[in-house]
Amino acid sequence: MNWLENLRRSFLDWQAMADVLPSMITIGLKNTLILAAASTVLGVILGMVLAVMSISPSRWLRIPARIYTDIFRGLPAIVTILLIGQGFARIGRELFGPSPYPLGILALSLIAGAYIGEIFRSGIQSVERGQMEACRALSMSYGQGMRLIIIPQGIRRVLPALVNQFIGNVKDSSLVYFLGLLASEREIFRVGQDQAVVTGNLSPLLLAGVFYLVITVPLTHVVNSIDNTLRLGKHKAGIVTSGLAEVSELESAVGAYPVAETLAPAEVRFKGGSLAVSKLDMAYGELQVLKGVDLTVKPGTVTCVIGPSGSGKSTLLRCLNRLVEPKGGDVLLDSDSILAMKPEKLRRRVGMVFQHFNLFPDHTALENVMLSLTKIKGMPKHEAARIAEARLADVGLAARAHHRPGGLSGGQQQRVAIARALAMDPEVILFDEVTSALDPELVKGVLNLMADLGRRGMTMVIVTHEMGFARKVADQVVFMDEGRVIEAGTPVAIFDNPQSERLKHFLAEVL
Numbered sequence: 001m002n003w004l005e006n007l008r009r010s011f012l013d014w015q016a017m018a019d020v021l022p023s024m025i026t027i028g029l030k031n032t033l034i035l036a037a038a039s040t041v042l043g044v045i046l047g048m049v050l051a052v053m054s055i056s057p058s059r060w061l062r063i064p065a066r067i068y069t070d071i072f073r074g075l076p077a078i079v080t081i082l083l084i085g086q087g088f089a090r091i092g093r094e095l096f097g098p099s100p101y102p103l104g105i106l107a108l109s110l111i112a113g114a115y116i117g118e119i120f121r122s123g124i125q126s127v128e129r130g131q132m133e134a135c136r137a138l139s140m141s142y143g144q145g146m147r148l149i150i151i152p153q154g155i156r157r158v159l160p161a162l163v164n165q166f167i168g169n170v171k172d173s174s175l176v177y178f179l180g181l182l183a184s185e186r187e188i189f190r191v192g193q194d195q196a197v198v199t200g201n202l203s204p205l206l207l208a209g210v211f212y213l214v215i216t217v218p219l220t221h222v223v224n225s226i227d228n229t230l231r232l233g234k235h236k237a238g239i240v241t242s243g244l245a246e247v248s249e250l251e252s253a254v255g256a257y258p259v260a261e262t263l264a265p266a267e268v269r270f271k272g273g274s275l276a277v278s279k280l281d282m283a284y285g286e287l288q289v290l291k292g293v294d295l296t297v298k299p300g301t302v303t304c305v306i307g308p309s310g311s312g313k314s315t316l317l318r319c320l321n322r323l324v325e326p327k328g329g330d331v332l333l334d335s336d337s338i339l340a341m342k343p344e345k346l347r348r349r350v351g352m353v354f355q356h357f358n359l360f361p362d363h364t365a366l367e368n369v370m371l372s373l374t375k376i377k378g379m380p381k382h383e384a385a386r387i388a389e390a391r392l393a394d395v396g397l398a399a400r401a402h403h404r405p406g407g408l409s410g411g412q413q414q415r416v417a418i419a420r421a422l423a424m425d426p427e428v429i430l431f432d433e434v435t436s437a438l439d440p441e442l443v444k445g446v447l448n449l450m451a452d453l454g455r456r457g458m459t460m461v462i463v464t465h466e467m468g469f470a471r472k473v474a475d476q477v478v479f480m481d482e483g484r485v486i487e488a489g490t491p492v493a494i495f496d497n498p499q500s501e502r503l504k505h506f507l508a509e510v511l
């Protein structure tokens with residue numbers, strides 16, 4: 001049993017542990033936490049700058065960020081710490097005095113920055129592309145979209161990874177002892193190691209290990225619980241309602257939209273604008289998608305654009321609010337060329353609703369509708385809230401104002417998206433296959449709402465596969481194929497009296 005006694009003396013010498021405990025807490029623990037916290041904070045700042053640089057459209061920002069990340073992520077931590085700590089020792093001493101901590105924190109921050117930059121970058125890039133499109137359609141600039149929506153969403157997604165990085169910094173801080181710490185500034189590992197030398201056994205080092213675990217293990221659990229809340233939070237917010245219940249709810253919603261064809265005199269009428277598209281060309285690289293499109297949309301009318309997949313319908317719509325830039329031709333909005341306007345200004349006048357709703361998931365329905373009023377139009381919050389509540393009531397969702405998108409059905413989300421577009425008081429609204437992602441029983445509610453907007457004088461251009469809706473609601477139906485308008489006319493002309501072979505063929509396939 002001699003070896004057991006030897007082991008006990010080496011690792012479990014309680015007296016040695018008790019002796020080192022006070023300095024372990026007052027010096028080691030304090031300094032380790034200072035090193036880890038300071039380098040995580042600096043690393044987060046540096047990481048955010050690197051992430052924004054690395055997704056920037058300019059390669060003069062992307063390339064330096066890439067080189068930095070490759071170097072500091074690729075080098076072993078100990079190499080960076082030694083190079084910084086010893087290479088800059090003189091400057092460090094002149095600037096900071098004999099304390100080796102500033103250089104230690106600098107080295108750890110440079111390393112952490114490279115990792116945190118990559119964490120942020122992947123978080124930001126994991127945000128769906130539609131989110132930025134929605135921001136731009138609500139007339140935010142790229143910078144505003146990034147700042148208000150994309151970056152906060154990205155950061156929320158990577159919170160657990162950031163806590164992990166802090167744990168990494170706690171552990172890496174033990175390497176700073178190489179820089180030759182002062183007795184008053186040793187971190188946990190060095191306190192343990194020094195005492196181990198004095199006592200001739202490893203018990204103080206074991207205690208140091210326990211201290212690391214006391215910091216890192218609870219954090220690991222915090223990470224897991226953050227992770228769970230972020231994931232399960234969505235389910236908790238979800239209210240499972242039957243689609244049929246939603247249909248009845250919508251029908252009984254007061255003021256949602258009139259079922260009768262005629263409007264009550266008090267009903268607000270929109271002031272729809274006109275569009276004149278002439279010789280519009282658009283290409284994605286080599287792929288010519290629009291080839292000289294001509295189209296006239298009169299004020300307060302509904303135009304439905306139909307055609308086979310890939311014919312350029314969505315691209316035409318995106319040209320109308322310049323989410324993509326036309327290569328040639330022009331579009332006049334109430335006689336003003338949209339190409340001469342600032343895109344943000346144009347998008348205040350031309351709203352858009354997307355196939356996949358593109359609501360902001362971290363905002364409630366009300367906040368989704370309010371956001372562009374406060375941030376773009378600069379309205380005071382209470383006024384924006386009043387307008388947003390009225391628009392949500394218009395779409396039958398007053399009772400769901402404080403729900404997040406995750407807690408709403410697809411149909412409800414799409415109606416919030418319509419309320420969000422309406423809140424900007426546009427002259428024209430573009431609808432891009434807005435019912436394609438909906439369950440069948442929820443389609444009618446959204447289509448009825450759109451029909452109501454049309455009756456109230458909103459100018460609408462609607463890309464749709466709902467032929468029944470186009471026939472019933474459209475003033476004009478436009479058939480596109482291979483980037484051209486093949487036929488345009490009244491629903492009767494298009495559906496009952498098609499002229500071209502292509503339209504006849506298309507109708508035979510879809511009707």
Ligand SMILES: Nc1ncnc2c1ncn2[C@@H]1O[C@H](COP(=O)(O)OP(=O)(O)OP(=O)(O)O)[C@@H](O)[C@H]1O
Pocket residue numbers: 284287289307308309310311312313314315316
């Ligand atoms: N961002 C893009 N980059 C490159 N090509 C694109 C892009 N978006 C669309 N395209 C291509 O442009 C063509 C027209 O696409 P568009 O989405 O406008 O057609 P669509 O008529 O709306 O079709 P669908 O009904 O399938 O949405 C297609 O060939 C498509 O693959």
